[in-house]
Amino acid sequence: MPTTFYILDIAAIATALLAAWFWYQAGLRSVRRISQFERLDSADINRIVVAFNRNAVLNRRAALASAASAVCFALRFGAELVIAK
Numbered sequence: 001m002p003t004t005f006y007i008l009d010i011a012a013i014a015t016a017l018l019a020a021w022f023w024y025q026a027g028l029r030s031v032r033r034i035s036q037f038e039r040l041d042s043a044d045i046n047r048i049v050v051a052f053n054r055n056a057v058l059n060r061r062a063a064l065a066s067a068a069s070a071v072c073f074a075l076r077f078g079a080e081l082v083i084a085k
Helices: 002-028 042-084
Strands: none
Touching: 002 042
């Protein structure tokens, strides 16, 4: 059974690192600010929408990886409680 604990520990750590990486990637891409004197055309609006969508996808992936990490930690601690009795 200790092998199960090691597998769950490694899975929890890996998914936590994956979530951190996705949030780091989401933070790298910023939307360019525009001036009030600048005229927006369809290409500018398209770039803004694409940037928002990319950040949303990366944030969803990070949230999913965080949830997987939390599940791995919960399974690890739950298994330890069950085995200890």
